[in-house]
Amino acid sequence: MSDEEFVSTIKDFLFLYGDEERKEICETIDDEYRKKLAPYIKVRIQTLKQFGDYCKYFFVRPASIDRDMVHKEKMKVTEELVT
Numbered sequence: 001m002s003d004e005e006f007v008s009t010i011k012d013f014l015f016l017y018g019d020e021e022r023k024e025i026c027e028t029i030d031d032e033y034r035k036k037l038a039p040y041i042k043v044r045i046q047t048l049k050q051f052g053d054y055c056k057y058f059f060v061r062p063a064s065i066d067r068d069m070v071h072k073e074k075m076k077v078t079e080e081l082v083t
Contacts, residue, residue, distance in 0.1 A: 003038035007031055010041075013048045022052050 001009070011034070014022045041055050 001042070003035050003042075006038045006042055007034040010034070010048060010051055014051070017049075018052060 011026050011031075014026045018026070037055075037058050041051065041058070044054050045051055
């Protein structure tokens, strides 16, 4: 399936069978963005139903970000690493 066909199929599927959050994704995200993601999404799912669970993070911002966790996960640069 081409990327354009995939985007159209997913959009139709979510509009018909998705919950309100997924329908909002259909209405608010433009097709150009979807086409850019299509090659990555197609390899992650085997059925259209899996799209909502496996690929939601491409389209929905997290409610909050734990900034302390982000800073903890960054690599600490020391003199040993620099020299």
